[in-house]
Amino acid sequence: MPSEVYDNRLVNLYFSVLDVTHCPYCNSTKFYRHGRYKYTERYRCCSCKRM
Ligand SMILES: [Zn+2]
Incomplete structure (x- = not known):
């Protein structure tokens, strides 16, 4: 993996x-949130972009 x-x-x-x-x-x-993935919401950090 x-x-x-x-x-x-x-x-x-x-x-x-x-x-x-x-x-x-x-x-x-x-x-900011950018949609859902299965049961959780997805986030993306504006600084490091790691989420
Ligand atoms: Zn970050």
Whole structure:
């Protein structure tokens, strides 16, 4: 499994459990939702683009 896929799953878990207020990678508060993936919402950070 590519590590990037694994990272995305961790991020989705993070967002599904916690009330998201900032990026887990860079702590930026600038991010936006871009749809849903299964049961969780997808986010993308405007600073590091890692979500
Ligand atoms: Zn970020």
